[in-house]
Amino acid sequence: MEGLARASDTDAPVYARGVHKSFGATAALRGVDVTVHRGEVVALLGPNGAGKSTLMRILATAVVADAGVVRVGGADVVAEPRTARARLGIVLADERCFYWRLSGRANLEFFASLHGMRRKQARPVVDEVLEAVGLAPAADRRVDRYSTGMRARLGLARALLGEPSVLLLDEPTRSVDPIGSIELRELVARTAHERGVAVLLASHDLHEAAAIADTTLVLAGGEIARVLDSGYDAAALEAVLVAATSRSGAATRTQRSTGPTGHSPARP
Numbered sequence: 001m002e003g004l005a006r007a008s009d010t011d012a013p014v015y016a017r018g019v020h021k022s023f024g025a026t027a028a029l030r031g032v033d034v035t036v037h038r039g040e041v042v043a044l045l046g047p048n049g050a051g052k053s054t055l056m057r058i059l060a061t062a063v064v065a066d067a068g069v070v071r072v073g074g075a076d077v078v079a080e081p082r083t084a085r086a087r088l089g090i091v092l093a094d095e096r097c098f099y100w101r102l103s104g105r106a107n108l109e110f111f112a113s114l115h116g117m118r119r120k121q122a123r124p125v126v127d128e129v130l131e132a133v134g135l136a137p138a139a140d141r142r143v144d145r146y147s148t149g150m151r152a153r154l155g156l157a158r159a160l161l162g163e164p165s166v167l168l169l170d171e172p173t174r175s176v177d178p179i180g181s182i183e184l185r186e187l188v189a190r191t192a193h194e195r196g197v198a199v200l201l202a203s204h205d206l207h208e209a210a211a212i213a214d215t216t217l218v219l220a221g222g223e224i225a226r227v228l229d230s231g232y233d234a235a236a237l238e239a240v241l242v243a244a245t246s247r248s249g250a251a252t253r254t255q256r257s258t259g260p261t262g263h264s265p266a267r268p
Contacts, residue, residue, distance in 0.1 A: 016034040034224075047220070064078060091152075093175065102143060111161055165198060173208060210233050210237055
């Protein structure tokens with residue numbers, strides 16, 4: 001199935017084809033293809049340096065690809081970056097964007113204003129997302145009194161304010177305890193399936209990917225090494241990831257020893 005596109009792929013909320021990105025002599029992405037449909041959770045796994053963060057930044061319009069086509073919510077991220085950003089919700093590990101002396105509700109009302117909502121318009125939207133992430137009972141508590149798991153849920157609530165068609169999650173449970181992680185995973189899956197949001201989840205947590213991903217992409221050496229359907233447990237994902245990383249490392253070492261043309265580099 002790798003490399004084959006369904007007829008509806010081009011209309012998917014996340015559509016990337018042939019994405020290349022290099023930083024100097026280092027190729028971060030080499031012809032990456034990614035599709036995430038409405039209501040689907042796609043996990044992106046790979047070792048450090050595999051290109052996960054670069055791909056997420058390209059989708060978030062923070063970095064421009066050297067080549068390829070990238071659309072978010074139907075908007076080209078280069079030609080229409082503002083439109084693409086308006087259709088995105090982003091959740092990062094260890095969110096630092098909140099005002100800790102304000103309540104969860106006050107923080108969300110502030111971020112709603114950045115979406116152009118007036119206070120009267122924002123109130124029901126804020127109430128709705130607080131209820132959706134299970135923070136309604138703690139809405140008026142100061143954020144510095146939230147647990148790490150509660151702050152992670154507040155980050156998801158912030159991302160949902162603009163009713164995005166796409167959620168980009170970059171290790172959202174990295175600092176969250178096991179129980180909080182399970183709760184957040186269930187919340188992410190429910191958000192995707194009930195709201196029809198396309199979710200791309202970059203993670204090092206194999207249990208997380210196994211629990212909620214409809215599709216898992218294994219990224220190694222800047223390339224999509226494997227595309228896996230649901231049904232793989234954490235141990236199986238680990239085996240696939242280790243094998244893909246080993247092959248990528250061997251290929252990189254071979255290329256370095258022979259040079260880009262396949263010939264041994266000239267000795268000085």
